[in-house]
Amino acid sequence: MKKCLLGLLASCMLGGVLMAQDIFPISREMGSGTRGAFVEIFGIQKEVRNKKVDATTQKAEVTNSTGVMMTTVANSANSIGYISLGSLNETIKAVSIDGVSPSVQNINNKTYGISRPFNVVTKAMNPVIEDFLKYALSKEAKGIVEKAGYISVAKDSYASTKLSGKIIIAGSSSVTPLMEKLKESYEKINPNVEIEIQQSDSTTGVNSVVEGIADIGMASREIKESELKKGINAQVLAIDGLAVIVNKENPINNLKKEDVRKIFLGEITSWEQVK
Template identity: 50%
Template sequence: MKKTLFLLCSAFSLCANNINAITRESASGTRASFVQIFDITKQINNKKLDNINPKIAITNSSGVMLTSVMNDINAIGYVSYGSLNNNIKALNIDNITINYENIKNKNYQISRNFNLIYKEENALIKDFLAFLNSNYACKIINDLKYICLNEKDYTSMNIKGKLTISGSSSISPLMQVLIKEYEKINPNANIDLLSTDSTMGYVSLMNNISDIAMLSRELKTSEKINNIKSFVLAKDAIAIIVNINNKLNNISKDDVKKIYEGKITKWQEIK
């Protein structure tokens, strides 16, 4: 029945009035960055808190977000730029197209850092971070549509050992490729990757389950403790996505904010 309804909506636009907004779960770093960038907040006791409308549907990963938007002509969501595929459409924001050049030259300003955090810098972590700063890693980062921030020479120390990295599902696809390349150069290293979300990555690091945590947001004030060290892996952008059959190509930053606050609920209300 659901599939039949989707086909009817696609063919005859019977459902074109209602916007089905989708957001990430509260622990998601992508959600935290999205809320901050679009100022979808409310002020309580001098603190800015997440103000995404509680009626908006929630997904628990970038992959689920992409699939949900792909299967619903009335859906709107958001994912990492590097996660985009041909099955969905990325909207222009205030007439600025999301692409590598616009992100790099800061014309497209819906961006955030991919952060790695760790507590202790042992020999393997030090060597792995040096690799992530290298020209090897820079090519991978750029090829996967992220912005490389460093491009230094790298010589492997051929360190033997094991690391566990966990956290953001937005960073995981990039990290998976980087780990594979690092292990080719350093066959004595073994790195496990656990894809969860930014908050769970932080918790795993604090509980000594992981050696490095991936955060697709900045550290919260409550998370900043003396022994936390941070490393910026790359710069990423957040894409606002709709179904590929949606006729909309551009949306204002203000309208995105109003959709997620529940103030705009129909497509014809978009300016």
């Protein structure tokens, strides 16, 4: 009898995670482009007055950046969250969705459909802003984008005209790591241009451009029609995948897309329900 009980316990205690324990969903804050894209792609929504709205369970812990999301999941054995594919590191584990692992290759071959654009938005233009964006979207920057784990949309070549000035870029914490790399590379080619990056979230980034606080806004989601009506212009900087992440000790390696939806709606609350 004792051996039987020990065997049953061992089957539940896979990888150090007690599968009967509650799932702790971790979400990004309202205004986050990553949250907006995740909610839309996975259908974590409800209809209110003929409009789909975010229905993330109120039991989810809210984090305000990609870094905090990763740290929270890394430190909580039964947690689940989501981040930019390009931000993945060894502190957490990305799970496959419906048997397909999140990777640039699988996004390109259309087998992993959980992806979204990284957008940059502008309003008032000047030669320095135009030049930086031309570089960021150029073949010369393609290697930087791809090395960082994203899909490049580069088409044209870039040649520096040695401009001088300052640019303020604000917005998404998911886009920021890529933008930092582009900034560093651009400033080496154009040492008389200073670029300041202010990390926040996608909605703040867009609003900063609308209000004239920033020159370029970063958004890790599609730009809304209501935002475009405020006089901004948007263009895709790169394509990024969304990765669903769990603690490294969690034995779960694959989840159904529908199960992820139910977890973040609060309909699935225990890991044993997705075994």
